[in-house]
Structures are given as structure tokens and as C-alpha cells.
Amino acid sequence: MxxxxxxxxxxxxxxxxxxxxxxxxxxxxxxxxxxxxxxxxxxxxxxxxxxxxxxxxxxxxxxxxxxxxxxxxxxxxxxxxxxxxxxxxxGRPAEVEKIGTVVMVGGGTGVAILHHVAKSFKEAGNFVISIIGAREKELVILEREMDLLSDELVVTTDDGSYGVRGFVTQPLEKYLQERKEIKLVYAIGPIVMMKNVCALTKKFDVPTIVSLNPIMIDGTGMCGGCRVNINNKVQFACVDGPDFDGHQVDFNELMNRNSIYLKDEKDCMLFSIH
Ligand SMILES: Cc1cc2nc3c(=O)[nH]c(=O)nc-3n(C[C@H](O)[C@H](O)[C@H](O)COP(=O)(O)OP(=O)(O)OC[C@H]3O[C@@H](n4cnc5c(N)ncnc54)[C@H](O)[C@@H]3O)c2cc1C
Ligand code: FES
Missing domain, CATH: 2.40.30.10 (Translation factors)
Known part of the structure; x- marks a missing residue:
């Protein structure tokens, strides 16, 4: 207990x-x-x-x-x-080392997952730029904590109710254009956000790590539930990840697999309310 x-x-x-x-x-x-x-x-x-x-x-x-x-x-x-x-x-710990300037990108609850990783990159002596986003002001989380551990912080909201209006990819693109010293981007959030971040960083040839969230059951590599496709090879996110090279992830397959149980999940929620 x-x-x-x-x-x-x-x-x-x-x-x-x-x-x-x-x-x-x-x-x-x-x-x-x-x-x-x-x-x-x-x-x-x-x-x-x-x-x-x-x-x-x-x-x-x-x-x-x-x-x-x-x-x-x-x-x-x-x-x-x-x-x-x-x-x-x-799971495998994030690979944290001193590499110079890194950009931490978090969307929604992904910021909670990003926080520990960003803190470790800062403690390792890196220059940490953080971009955190949410749909609206009330949904922005851990702003103070991320501010404390970041050298620069940008907050975005989809509706413009706080910080910069728009998605996290907008300030990220600006940083990638202006700061050639960026060595790594770490992106954690909704699958579509990670997919778009990776499409952008690929254009600028900046290595990008994402943290994947497939359905997990045992968490020990036995059930196969968390199967993901990385560079056309099957990997299990619970033991081989959850962090992977974002440029090698098949995000469309991940989205499809994660939606398999949507109807059951909705029914389950309704059943538990009534
Ligand atoms: C490695 C990993 C780390 C995660 N960390 C966080 C976190 O820090 N904070 C957070 O809010 N969420 C996190 N998640 C997602 C979280 O596990 C799901 O939100 C949770 O399982 C939902 O359960 P539910 O019964 O409330 O919702 P349900 O109605 O059952 O499901 C809602 C959605 O949650 C996801 N989900 C459901 N069951 C699982 C499962 N067994 N494994 C993975 N995803 C599932 C699916 O995408 C599903 O569509 C993480 C997922 C993974 C794989
Ligand atoms: S959760 Fe079962 S193999 Fe990963």
C-alpha cells in the first residue's frame, strides 16, 4: 500500500x-x-x-x-x-548529458512528464530553453517550476488567453531559425504535437527525442501491448523506451493503436458514473 x-x-x-x-x-x-x-x-x-x-x-x-x-x-x-x-x-531513463543548448517542448499534461527530464538537463549543465503550451490559460501547468529550471521560457496557448497565441511549434521554428547552436529538442505531449515537432526539427536536422504513450499493461515487455514501430522495427515502449528518436517513429500507427479501445473506454467511464 x-x-x-x-x-x-x-x-x-x-x-x-x-x-x-x-x-x-x-x-x-x-x-x-x-x-x-x-x-x-x-x-x-x-x-x-x-x-x-x-x-x-x-x-x-x-x-x-x-x-x-x-x-x-x-x-x-x-x-x-x-x-x-x-x-x-x-522504462529506460532519459539519456542526459552536457551537450550545450537544448529545447524542451511540452504540451498539456506532457509538461508534467517533461519537468523531470528538463531538470536533469539543467543539472547536467546545459542551456535549457523551454516551450510549454496548453489550450487555454487555465490549463497551463508547472509554469513556475519550468521557469525556475529554464534559462529561457516561452508559454503558448492555442486561444491566445495567455503567453504567445498558437501552438508550441511556432516559437520552436523561430528558435531553430535563429539559434544554430541548438543541439537537441525533447518533445513530450499529445501525439499530434510530437509528430509536428519532429516534422519541423527534421527540416532543420536537429536530433529530437520524444516520449511515447502507447497502451501499457504489464510494463515489463511480456504482453506486447505497447508495441511501437521505430524505423520499421517493432520495439516495446515499456522496456525499449518510452523515449525514442522522434525522426524514426511511426506516429500514424501509434495514433491508430491508441484509438482501438476508445469505445470501450467511453462505455467504461459512463458505466462507472451511473
Ligand atoms: C509511459 C507512460 C507514461 C504516462 N504518464 C502519464 C502522466 O504522467 N500523466 C498522465 O496524465 N498520463 C500519463 N500517461 C497516460 C495514462 O496512463 C492514461 O491517461 C491513463 O491510463 C488513462 O486511464 P483512464 O482509465 O483514466 O482512462 P481511459 O478512459 O481508460 O483511457 C483514456 C486514454 O488513456 C490512455 N490509456 C488508457 N489506458 C492506458 C494504459 N493502460 N496504458 C497507457 N495508456 C492508457 C489511452 O490513450 C486512452 O485513450 C502515460 C502513459 C504512458 C504509456
Ligand atoms: S506493456 Fe506489455 S510489453 Fe510493454
Whole structure:
């Protein structure tokens, strides 16, 4: 059993932050890794990125968007409540080294996943430019935290209600045109955002890493659920990723595979409400 030591609702309550007491995981976790949790004995297993950790306090942080049955159930939990199972850290850590100027691009809840990686790149001595985007002002998350760890920060909103109006790819294109010293782009967010970021960085020949979010079940390479196509080769995101070279990812296949269960997921959510 894993206790929730702190709960915070962000972005109109559609995004929630949990600090969870998990000393063994906090000790080992590295940026880019994730956990698989089960809220209760009959619950489904779902993956969540370790958005931050405090090794000394034995705490890991997850930040999740309420999108369906399990995340809605998680939002109903209170500080002091317990999560039945938390397994991790899983996946390969992000490859972090001192390379110079890097651009961190995050969209929506992807910013939560990006945060730990961006922090590690900063700690490794890189010049970190961050571009974070959301649909509207109320949905911008972790702006203060990203500002603290970035040398430059740009916030975008699709509707222009805060920061620069438009998608994250607009300021990114400007940076790529003006800053030839950019060595790497890291992009985490909706699949379509990562796909568009990669199309852009390919034109400028800048290496790009993305973090993929296929359906995962066991998280150990056994079930095949998280199969992704990288450079025409099958890889399992839970053990070979979740980070991959964005220029080699078949994003269309990923979008198709992720939509296979849409009807079941909607039914499941409706059933749990009634
Ligand atoms: C490695 C990894 C890290 C992730 N980290 C985060 C995170 O930090 N914050 C966050 O908000 N979300 C994260 N996700 C996505 C998160 O797992 C899903 O939002 C969650 O499983 C939704 O469950 P649900 O029952 O609430 O919604 P459902 O209605 O069941 O599903 C809604 C959508 O969530 C996705 N999803 C559902 N079940 C799974 C599953 N078993 N594995 C993967 N995706 C699933 C699908 O795209 C689905 O269409 C991550 C996914 C992966 C693969
Ligand atoms: S989640 Fe089962 S193989 Fe990756």
C-alpha cells in the first residue's frame, strides 16, 4: 500500500498532482522513468511518469490528467488515502548529458512528464530553453517550476488567453531559425504535437527525442501491448523506451493503436458514473 502524502488540483481540477510515499522507488528513479499503479484490488493497471522525486523524503510525484475511469477514481482520493500497488521505476531513463543548448517542448499534461527530464538537463549543465503550451490559460501547468529550471521560457496557448497565441511549434521554428547552436529538442505531449515537432526539427536536422504513450499493461515487455514501430522495427515502449528518436517513429500507427479501445473506454467511464 502506498500513501498519498499530498494532493493538489491544478488546471480547474482536470489535472491532479499526487506526492506518494514510495522510498524504494524514489531512491532508484531517474528522469524519464515511470510507474505502473493499481488504485485498488479490482482496478486496472495504468502507467504514470515520475514527474519528480525527493529521495531523502522517500516521495515520488505524479501529475495526471483526468481522462477516464481510473484517473477519475484517482481524483476522488484524498490526502492520507492509499494506492494499492505501485510498481517501478520502469522504462529506460532519459539519456542526459552536457551537450550545450537544448529545447524542451511540452504540451498539456506532457509538461508534467517533461519537468523531470528538463531538470536533469539543467543539472547536467546545459542551456535549457523551454516551450510549454496548453489550450487555454487555465490549463497551463508547472509554469513556475519550468521557469525556475529554464534559462529561457516561452508559454503558448492555442486561444491566445495567455503567453504567445498558437501552438508550441511556432516559437520552436523561430528558435531553430535563429539559434544554430541548438543541439537537441525533447518533445513530450499529445501525439499530434510530437509528430509536428519532429516534422519541423527534421527540416532543420536537429536530433529530437520524444516520449511515447502507447497502451501499457504489464510494463515489463511480456504482453506486447505497447508495441511501437521505430524505423520499421517493432520495439516495446515499456522496456525499449518510452523515449525514442522522434525522426524514426511511426506516429500514424501509434495514433491508430491508441484509438482501438476508445469505445470501450467511453462505455467504461459512463458505466462507472451511473
Ligand atoms: C509511459 C507512460 C507514461 C504516462 N504518464 C502519464 C502522466 O504522467 N500523466 C498522465 O496524465 N498520463 C500519463 N500517461 C497516460 C495514462 O496512463 C492514461 O491517461 C491513463 O491510463 C488513462 O486511464 P483512464 O482509465 O483514466 O482512462 P481511459 O478512459 O481508460 O483511457 C483514456 C486514454 O488513456 C490512455 N490509456 C488508457 N489506458 C492506458 C494504459 N493502460 N496504458 C497507457 N495508456 C492508457 C489511452 O490513450 C486512452 O485513450 C502515460 C502513459 C504512458 C504509456
Ligand atoms: S506493456 Fe506489455 S510489453 Fe510493454
Amino acid at each position: 502506498f500513501q498519498i502524502s499530498r494532493k493538489q488540483e491544478l488546471a480547474k481540477g482536470t489535472i491532479v498532482r499526487f506526492d506518494i510515499v514510495a522510498p524504494k522507488i524514489a531512491k532508484k528513479a531517474q528522469a524519464g522513468q515511470f510507474i505502473i499503479l493499481r488504485v485498488n484490488e479490482t482496478g486496472e493497471r495504468i502507467p504514470m511518469t515520475i514527474a519528480d522525486k525527493d529521495e531523502f523524503a522517500g516521495i515520488i510525484t505524479i501529475i495526471f490528467q483526468v481522462v477516464g475511469k481510473t484517473t477519475a477514481l484517482m481524483r476522488s482520493l484524498k490526502e492520507g488515502d492509499f494506492i494499492r500497488d505501485v510498481a517501478g521505476p520502469l
